[in-house]
Amino acid sequence: MEELNQNYQPKTLPSIPTFSADMEGKSHEEEGQIVTPWQVTGDKSGKIDYDKLIDKFGCQRVDQSLVDRVARVTGRPAHVFLRRGIFFSHRDFDEVLDLYERGEKFYLYTGRGPSSEALHLGHLVPFMFNKYLQDAFKVPLLIQLTDDEKCMWKNLSVEESKRLARENAKDIIACGFDVSKTFIFSDFDYVGGSFYKNMVKIGKCVTYNKVLGIFGFNGEDHIGKVSFPPVQAAPSFPSSFPHLFSAKDNFRSLIACAIDQDPYFRMTRDVAPRIGCRKPALLESSFFPALQGETGKMSASDPNSAIYVTDSAKDIKNKVNRYAFSGGQDSIENHRKFGANLEVDIPIKYLGFFLDDDAELEHIRTEYGAGRMLTGEVKQRLIEVLTEIVENHRSARAAVTDEMVDAFMAVRPLPNMFS
Template identity: 85%
Template sequence: MAAVEIKEEREVGAKAGGEEEEQIVNPWEVSAKDGGKIDYDKLIDRFGCQRLDQSLVERVERLTSRPAHVFLRRGVFFAHRDFNDILDAYERGDKFYLYTGRGPSSEALHLGHLIPFMFTKYLQDAFKVPLVIQLTDDEKFLWKNLTIEESRRLARENAKDIIACGFDVSKTFIFSDFDYVGGAFYRNMVNVAKRVTYNQAVGIFGFTGEDHIGKVSFPPVQAVPSFPSSFPHLFSGKENLRCLIPCAIDQDPYFRMTRDVAPRIGYHKPALIESSFFPALQGENGKMSASDPNSAIYVTDSAKEIKTKVNRYAFSGGQDSVEKHRQLGANLEVDIPIKYLSFFLDDDVELEHIKKEYGAGRMLTGEVKQRLVEVLTELVERHRRARASVTDEVCILHYALFSIDVHVVN
């Protein structure tokens, strides 16, 4: 099975770099041919992951005795690898830990960056499990035009936004690669690196002869947080602990590689639960870009900036005139305000009412955008207040090298 997985990764990697490929999805680029939408069904088929179906959502609700998160109910997290095995183990009384991360390349997070952290908080609260959060400041130094000092500074700033999401400090460890990598973590990196050939790395990630060796050597750094022995101060004696990784599907190549290597060095394959991309304001043709401030709503945006961005840039599926809109209704499939409300409006009944009225032409674009402005302004203001309470002392607690509350992993 392991050999088959590597073979599939080579084929996917080779196709991803081709000029004729319909869509490119990897950790550094997401695009569809001629500006089209990402076809997630094709992505599932090519990557070899599984669709997250309603039976798994219902099982989560049963095991946690709480309603499924809106991101589960509405299919934002739509694919998985071995999530059912995580639930099987949990039902037997075996705990697991969560692992997610952030590559700090901008001063502030946009709403697309928040999604995995919002969902990870839900998972931590629902299953009452520990969490490690990796800040890949080394990756951003290797890929972006940043100094080491600037990469580290951005990691510290981004950490405050992450902490503001409200994780349980007694069960959460945040680390910067520049600060933490070494010891057992490094030993696991070398173990992984020795078992992935250069040709396999090229097939998985699409590296070329123009890429410096820093890029080629990075994947094991992102792989090994999925092994509990990388954190001896947290999980000493818990080397068989399973790992669940909530992430966007563009991170899948890292963990296909990891899953191939893990059994060969004595670890469980990490399980994944993967999300679709949060679309840019201008349309659903990939994921939001931190390099274009008008493509995204940032957690630092004021209420006025949010209103301006939504009204000016959010692509509408409404018709060209009120008369035509009343007659034909809106195209909900391309309407960005509806997409955003599907992410952030908690009330299922209200969302369905808006979709029904807008799709029938009884609700106008301006009304839908106004409701979205209200929802996003409340979300951003709530986050801003939470971030303001993140002091240096609070950051130190999340970075602290002490053992996570042991009863949560017994």
């Protein structure tokens, strides 16, 4: 499963359909904007139009009433990612809340495609959010490491993909998950048995033409890519995990991920009733921007496009000051007169993700937008926030041992997973 660090490519590429008309949502061929699990291209300006995605993908916007309901039913404030519209769209999340209020059970499912050794902050966003969901709803979380996918898409060896999966698992565990409620699994190690049976059932329900329409495969893609979607779909169904759920359990899954993963789960939701399963529900996020701006490219080949969890305090300060795209004016005089353009300012966007205090964020936005606060002051606050996050994460990761990874990845029952 891919993460939140999709690469924005400012040039306009030929459009491809992202799903067929007989699946959920409308048929989609949006010129200048492509969103698939492997390619994210904005419009002519390089930006993603999320309103168009909601309309074309056929999902629903997370509105204030839904955010307020989460706070009410859980008895705790909604996460900043919900309050600030970062997780902005959903499929049937309201139905999951109905289940919860009736005392019924559900489980969380998310994933990580292990293609790099060092994660950046965008990679951590879905795990930070799932940690909140796990704690707030007191439910189990299943985390799929799609090492097989990255082996096929990134041309990595099987051995290297498996190694990266374990290294990424350490970063995931460092987010603070409860081992008694969390199962992390590698596709290379776990796929088989009941999981594989569900893959076959799913595969039989999706024609070759449909998979071409949903994912945009072409004649140059190898058959491994075409065969992969059922692998990511199968964890949506509890019967894929007989060591956790009984044959009678028909729990719904709730998947929190970036919206580029929606094609997988449109397919899954279409198939679910045909194989006697319940449709997974989704909460979907916007993309995490590169330091250079929403039209910039966040790339592993450019370490200055992102803040990594391995960066030192000095690295973070240097990257933010030198590379974080500013919406401030070209002179102090003009800035005082016209104020900052908050719509393009990356320090403001990053603070929107990681500054917990709503009142402080609003104060910064107001003062900076009016020109009373300078770019350097905003960047300094961002440096403080990011440095604390990265240093805390690095400390937590250093405490994660191989034995802890083994414990999270062990195929075992979780008797207290709903308590």
